[in-house]
Amino acid sequence: MxxxxxxxxxxxxxxxxxxxxxxxxxxxxxxxxxxxxxxxxxxxxxxxxxxxxxxxxxxxxxxxxxxxxxxxxxxxxxxxxxxxxxxxxxxxxxxxxxxxxxxxxxxxxxxxxxxxxxxxxxxxxxxxxxxxxxxxxxxxxxxxxxxxxxxxxxxxxxxxxxxxxxxxxxxxxxxxxxxxxxxxxxxxxxxxxxxxxxxxxxxxxxxKPYEHIEFVIQRRLLRENQIVSLLKQHQKLTSVDLTNMIYQELPHPSVYEVARRTTEAHLIKLIKEGSVTKQDSIFLLKE
The missing domain is CATH 3.60.15.10 (Ribonuclease Z/Hydroxyacylglutathione hydrolase-like)
Known part of the structure; x- marks a missing residue:
């Protein structure tokens, strides 16, 4: 149906x-x-x-x-x-x-x-x-x-x-x-x-275009805040670690890869803004 x-x-x-x-x-x-x-x-x-x-x-x-x-x-x-x-x-x-x-x-x-x-x-x-x-x-x-x-x-x-x-x-x-x-x-x-x-x-x-766009914005900001919070809690994590913690319920295993890439996109943004740094494959909050 x-x-x-x-x-x-x-x-x-x-x-x-x-x-x-x-x-x-x-x-x-x-x-x-x-x-x-x-x-x-x-x-x-x-x-x-x-x-x-x-x-x-x-x-x-x-x-x-x-x-x-x-x-x-x-x-x-x-x-x-x-x-x-x-x-x-x-x-x-x-x-x-x-x-x-x-x-x-x-x-x-x-x-x-x-x-x-x-x-x-x-x-x-x-x-x-x-x-x-x-x-x-x-x-x-x-x-x-x-x-x-x-x-x-x-x-x-x-x-x-x-x-x-x-x-x-x-x-x-x-x-x-x-x-x-x-x-x-x-x-x-x-x-x-x-x-x-x-x-x-x-x-x-x-x-409801405005409500929908605001929903998407808030979802993206929520994910960003989750990443920062998890890095504070665990200090050092890979993008895979973060993805597994954030996306615990996915509609199907086939979307895992794009979830991981979305996590990476948030990390790239946070690095650009100066709040996160990367060492090899490890991400951590910048002091």
């Missing part, structure tokens, strides 16, 4: 624009079973945000959504980031002849993810696109990855957030792509937008 509900297509109508959340089956991390693609447009023109995994189901789900909602074939695909459940699906869609966009910071990772497709164009913070008579603002929103892109539609007060926000739980943030300092800065920035809804990278529409 959970999988079926998560795959239900949802449509938001504006005056000139439809925003269609298309859950695309992907081998992503629990508790999610799909990655959201977003069709934004009308019968005359549209764009796609994120293309899912490289498998035939990607094309099937998107074709069904286009047909059911009377949406034009997308002329552009905007990749929020290069991870394998968001980008490689463009290989299934190249007969659309789309322009593929990413952020400059994500260029090499994106080209690697979508190979043999070998051409991408770039969007930068503050760029503006127009689709179906509506303005779409581009936000460079690093944290989950260095080149993470978000889209904001001011007339509808909707943010398409990629993996900066997920519907259940929180995104993992960690090396080699993620940066916890950048991520928290991004969350504070996103919270300043005027929003009615957030379209997350995974899961259903988020109807």
């Amino acid at each position: 959970t999988k079926w509900i998560e795959r239900m297509m949802t449509v938001i109508d504006g005056n000139q624009l439809k925003i269609i959340r298309v859950p695309i089956p992907t081998p992503t991390l629990l508790p999610h079973f799909t990655t959201n693609g977003y069709l934004i447009g009308n019968e005359n023109e549209s764009i796609l945000v994120d293309a899912g995994y490289d498998q035939p189901e990607t094309r099937t789900e998107l074709d069904e959504a286009l047909k059911r909602n009377g949406i034009a074939i997308p002329h552009a695909i905007i990749l929020t980031h290069s991870h394998p459940d968001h980008a490689p699906g463009v290989r299934q869609l190249m007969d659309w002849n789309p322009v593929i966009y990413c952020h400059q910071n994500e260029k090499q990772a994106t080209l690697s993810a979508i190979s043999p497709v070998d051409k991408v164009s770039f969007l930068n913070d503050g760029d503006v696109m127009h689709v179906g008579g509506e303005e779409i603002q581009v936000i460079h929103a690093p944290g989950h990855t260095a080149g993470q892109l978000n889209l904001y539609i001011p007339s509808m007060e909707i943010l398409v957030a990629g993996d900066n926000i997920v519907a259940e739980g929180t995104s993992w943030i960690g090396p080699p792509d993620g940066n916890m300092s950048d991520y928290l800065s991004t969350l504070y920035r996103l919270k300043e937008l005027k929003m009615k809804k957030i379209g997350p990278g995974h899961g259903g529409w988020i109807e």
Whole structure:
């Protein structure tokens, strides 16, 4: 039942624009079973945000959504980031002849993810696109990855957030792509937008955007405080030690590695801020 509900297509109508959340089956991390693609447009023109995994189901789900909602074939695909459940699906869609966009910071990772497709164009913070008579603002929103892109539609007060926000739980943030300092800065920035809804990278529409962003911020600060407290208590710990102490209840063993990397991202932030130091593989509070 959970999988079926998560795959239900949802449509938001504006005056000139439809925003269609298309859950695309992907081998992503629990508790999610799909990655959201977003069709934004009308019968005359549209764009796609994120293309899912490289498998035939990607094309099937998107074709069904286009047909059911009377949406034009997308002329552009905007990749929020290069991870394998968001980008490689463009290989299934190249007969659309789309322009593929990413952020400059994500260029090499994106080209690697979508190979043999070998051409991408770039969007930068503050760029503006127009689709179906509506303005779409581009936000460079690093944290989950260095080149993470978000889209904001001011007339509808909707943010398409990629993996900066997920519907259940929180995104993992960690090396080699993620940066916890950048991520928290991004969350504070996103919270300043005027929003009615957030379209997350995974899961259903988020109807209480400010409460949800604040929940994510507080979760990250809680983890940081836990790390500091544990280092005070035990003096010297590895990132594995800390992960085992903090994440005692995980939804599945498959998410342990991203939990460990998230712990490392917090440690890197604390080292940068001068409160923690590292000796070989051991972390300790700085005197």
